[in-house]
Amino acid sequence: xxxxxxxxxxxxxxxxxxxxxxxxxxxxxxxxxxxxxxxxxxxxxxxxxxxxxxxxxxxxxxxxxxxxxxxxxxxxxxxxxxxxxxxxxxxxxxxxxxxxxxxxxxxxxxxxxxxxxxxxxxxxxxxxxxxxxxxxxxxxxxxxxxxxxxxxxxxxxxxxxxxxxxxxxxxxxxxxxxxxxxxxxxxxxxxxxxxxxxxxxxxxxxxxxxxxxxxxxxxxxxxxxxxxxxxxxxxxxxxxxxxxxxxxxxxxxxxxxxxxxxxxxxxxxxxxxxxxxx
Numbered sequence: 001x002x003x004x005x006x007x008x009x010x011x012x013x014x015x016x017x018x019x020x021x022x023x024x025x026x027x028x029x030x031x032x033x034x035x036x037x038x039x040x041x042x043x044x045x046x047x048x049x050x051x052x053x054x055x056x057x058x059x060x061x062x063x064x065x066x067x068x069x070x071x072x073x074x075x076x077x078x079x080x081x082x083x084x085x086x087x088x089x090x091x092x093x094x095x096x097x098x099x100x101x102x103x104x105x106x107x108x109x110x111x112x113x114x115x116x117x118x119x120x121x122x123x124x125x126x127x128x129x130x131x132x133x134x135x136x137x138x139x140x141x142x143x144x145x146x147x148x149x150x151x152x153x154x155x156x157x158x159x160x161x162x163x164x165x166x167x168x169x170x171x172x173x174x175x176x177x178x179x180x181x182x183x184x185x186x187x188x189x190x191x192x193x194x195x196x197x198x199x200x201x202x203x204x205x206x207x208x209x210x211x212x213x214x215x216x217x218x219x220x221x222x223x224x225x226x227x228x229x230x231x232x233x234x235x236x237x238x239x240x241x242x243x244x245x246x247x248x249x250x251x252x253x254x255x256x257x258x259x260x261x262x263x264x265x266x267x268x269x270x271x272x273x274x275x276x277x278x
Contacts, residue, residue: 008042008049008060010068015091016084018070021062024092025053031094032271034060035085037103037127037256038193039161041067041184043177044102047260048267056271059092065193066104067184076192077199078107078207085112086119098271100124102221102256103229104196110207110237113216122275124267126221127229127253129197131236132204139164140228144200149191157190158182167227170251170258211240217275218244221266223251223259243278245270 008023023042032052036042042060045052052058063081065071075084085108089097098121101109106128113120129136129144136144146152152160161182165173173181185193218241222234231248238246247266251259 007053008046010042013091016087018064018072020064020070020088021068023058023060025049025056025058028053028055028057030055030271031057031059031097033085033089033092033094033097033099034058035099035101035105035108036060036062036067037105037254038066038196039164039185039190040103040181043180044254044256046174046177047171048256048264051264052267055268056098059088059094061088062184063104063108065189065196068180071189071192073192073195076195078104078196078203079111079115081108081196082111082115085109086116089119096121098122098124098275100267101128103127103253106130107200107203107207110211110214110218111203113214113218114207114210117215120216122217122219122270124219124221124270125237126234127223127226127255128233129200129204129229130207130233132201132208134200134204135230135232135236136200137227137230140197143194144197149194149198152191152194153188157185157187160190161185165254167252168254168257171254171260173257208236208240211237212242214241215243217278219266219270219274220244220246221255221263222246222248223253223255224248225251226253228253245274245278
């Protein structure tokens with residue numbers, strides 16, 4: 001397992017009136033936008049940052065309301081976030097970039113590809129709710145279908161986030177990374193971030209209708225043992241997307257951390273030639 005230290009250096013930039021945290025690698029001819037998973041941050045890419053940056057200029061971003069970026073209620077749904085992602089690409093001058101969005105990035109990138117044909121060169125998704133009717137497991141399903149979120153306000157968000165990331169089974173989180181995750185959702189930030197996944201029952205049926213129209217090449221990476229987002233979500237995508245590739249790997253939910261080497265291999269090979277073959 002790759003455990004090299006990160007070269008991620010978080011910075012902040014005001015985008016659409018919000019203070020957004022991001023990190024950027026050295027300039028290259030090709031570009032990729034990386035969207036942090038939930039309930040984590042851009043530090044989720046620590047293990048694979050160096051590998052991905054060998055050939056491609058990377059811009060990693062904590063999406064609004066996630067990680068250490070400021071949020072806005074109107075952005076807390078996959079389709080609205082997809083629009084913001086296109087704005088991010090414009091803001092950073094990324095012309096026709098690849099994009100990687102595990103977990104919550106799945107819906108955002110698929111909506112971005114549907115609503116802005118040709119804007120993204122390719123996308124990598126996975127570990128995010130995609131099918132309808134909903135096929136979610138464990139506490140994620142509870143978060144989505146609960147009648148309201150008031151019961152979660154009395155729970156220490158560090159306990160919630162700590163419990164969620166305990167699902168990372170093969171990689172020992174460095175203490176500074178773990179603290180980055182926990183501090184991302186202090187106060188009401190975790191409860192506020194729940195609005196995004198609670199939009200799934202409304203937005204995933206819409207996305208399902210759009211999938212056959214998406215011509216952007218899509219790589220889908222899913223853990224075979226994902227308790228939160230079972231692989232059936234990703235088979236659902238693969239059956240409906242015209243240009244897709246599905247890789248089910250020996251991991252749980254956190255494929256980018258628990259199977260970092262495999263994840264990096266899949267993404268880099270996809271960028272080099274894979275996206276041209278589907």
